[in-house]
Structures are given as C-alpha cells and as structure tokens.
Amino acid sequence: MNENHFISGVAAPLPLANLDTDQIMPKQFLRGIDKNGLDIGVFYDMRFDEQGRKRDDFVLNRPEYAQTRVLVAGSNFGCGSSREHAVWGLQQFGIQAVIASSFAEIFHANAINNRLLPVVLSEPEVQAIMADASRPSTAEVSINIQAMTVRSHSCTAPFTLADRHRHMFLEGLDMIGATLEYKPAIDAFALEHWQSYPWLKHVAGRTRARLNQD
Structure with missing residues (x-):
C-alpha cells in the first residue's frame, strides 16, 4: 500500500463557518524566520485561555482526538489573510487533510502546494461525516486519493482534484517538486x-x- 495514496485516522469536527487564517494561526506566531515550531500556534486562542491554560472543551484538547489527522470543518475554511503559516502549522500539528463544503481560494492553493489535502464535498456529505466525527467511536475517516473517495462510518463520498494536483499527492510532491519534474x-x-x-x-x-x- 502506497502511503501517498491514502490518508486515514481520527477526524475532528470543527463546525464553524468562515474559520479564518488568523484563528488558525494567530499573528504572534508569524515572527519566526523559518517554518519550525508553528504547531503550538494552531487554533491557539481556541485551544488556550488568557492564562495559557488548555480549554478542556475544545475538541483538539480532548484525549480522544489527540491523534487527529483530518479536520471536518464549516464552509469557507481558511478565509482571511493569505498566510501560508496556517497550512504549515496544521501540518506540524499532524493534520493531513481538511474536509469542508468550500475553502477560501488562497488557502486552498497554499494547501495544495504544500500537500495538505483540501477535500470539497457537498454540505449534506460534510454534515454526515461531521456527525460521525462528533462521536469518538465513529470518528475514523479514510481518504483514498487514487480513487478520490472519502469513507466515514456512515458516509462514502467522491471528491475531485485537478489532474496535476492528484498527481502531486500520489507522487508525494509539493509545488517545487512538481516543477522540478519539468x-x-x-x-x-x-x-x-x-x-x-x-x-x-x-x-x-x-x-x-x-x-x-x-
């Protein structure tokens, strides 16, 4: 089994529309000169209170979602500024894919270029997978990139990728690697x-x- 062909693991529900890049990666974490250490900033104001203590009620702080690999999110995910740090931080946190009914255009491009898989499904399909992800006992999701299908406990749905984007994921290439093929x-x-x-x-x-x- 080629690991580039599949993404599978725990999915965490984030039922918030218009979740912007400042919420995904707050500005105070953009000061570094490299990509390292961004995982601490992911959803920082949602994960921690004003004293820096973990919020127990936030999904990614719950022990059953500690190994989350997929986010199931609301529409227009990644809107706001074009900061690529949001994508880098999600990947460092362990997130390999985001499922939503729509993405902000720049975030979608940044995700594709860095091999974070944005999966666009219909709103009813997202809601079905969201419901599965909301129960730890049914939160496992499998994404077959070669077949371009998503499977959760109660839902199997197809998605689409441009041919070149599908090729990049299947071959383990980011945008630089894809360019070097030429x-x-x-x-x-x-x-x-x-x-x-x-x-x-x-x-x-x-x-x-x-x-x-x-």
Whole structure:
C-alpha cells in the first residue's frame, strides 16, 4: 500500500463557518524566520485561555482526538489573510487533510502546494461525516486519493482534484517538486533561448561590471 495514496485516522469536527487564517494561526506566531515550531500556534486562542491554560472543551484538547489527522470543518475554511503559516502549522500539528463544503481560494492553493489535502464535498456529505466525527467511536475517516473517495462510518463520498494536483499527492510532491519534474524541458528551453538571444544573457551583471569600471 502506497502511503501517498491514502490518508486515514481520527477526524475532528470543527463546525464553524468562515474559520479564518488568523484563528488558525494567530499573528504572534508569524515572527519566526523559518517554518519550525508553528504547531503550538494552531487554533491557539481556541485551544488556550488568557492564562495559557488548555480549554478542556475544545475538541483538539480532548484525549480522544489527540491523534487527529483530518479536520471536518464549516464552509469557507481558511478565509482571511493569505498566510501560508496556517497550512504549515496544521501540518506540524499532524493534520493531513481538511474536509469542508468550500475553502477560501488562497488557502486552498497554499494547501495544495504544500500537500495538505483540501477535500470539497457537498454540505449534506460534510454534515454526515461531521456527525460521525462528533462521536469518538465513529470518528475514523479514510481518504483514498487514487480513487478520490472519502469513507466515514456512515458516509462514502467522491471528491475531485485537478489532474496535476492528484498527481502531486500520489507522487508525494509539493509545488517545487512538481516543477522540478519539468527540469529537462526547462533546461532545454533556456539553452535554446540563450542561443537565440545571447545578447540578453547576464545583461544585468555585464551592465553592473561596466558601471563599476567607470
């Protein structure tokens, strides 16, 4: 079984529409110069109170959801600012997929580009899986990326991905990796371009060198 073809595990219900990226990853966690340590910031104001103590009633703080791999969320998930940190933080927290009836466009793109799977289903299908996820005994969800199906305790539903996005997930590629698959073609284009227009190559460097000589 190819691990890139499947996402399975505990699903946690987050029945909130318009959950924005500032709620997913508050601004105080954007100060670092790299991607590390963002898991602590995920849903911080929902997970912790003003004194930094865990809120026992928040779903991701409940022990039965400690190994959550899938979020089942309300519509327009990831709206607000375009911060990619929201995606990185969710992944560091262990989230591999989000199921919702709709996503904010930029969040959806950021998720795809970083291999966090956004699964778009109809609202009735989301609600059925949400109900399953709300009961720890039926909270397991399996997502077959190759077949593009989601299966929960009471619901099996198809979803769609663009061909290139499906290929990225199946092959374990982020956007950089997907671009590098075209490296031979890129190199061939660059070679032909510079052979056709040699006077354009390194023009900035040559101009700077000439100015320095003056």
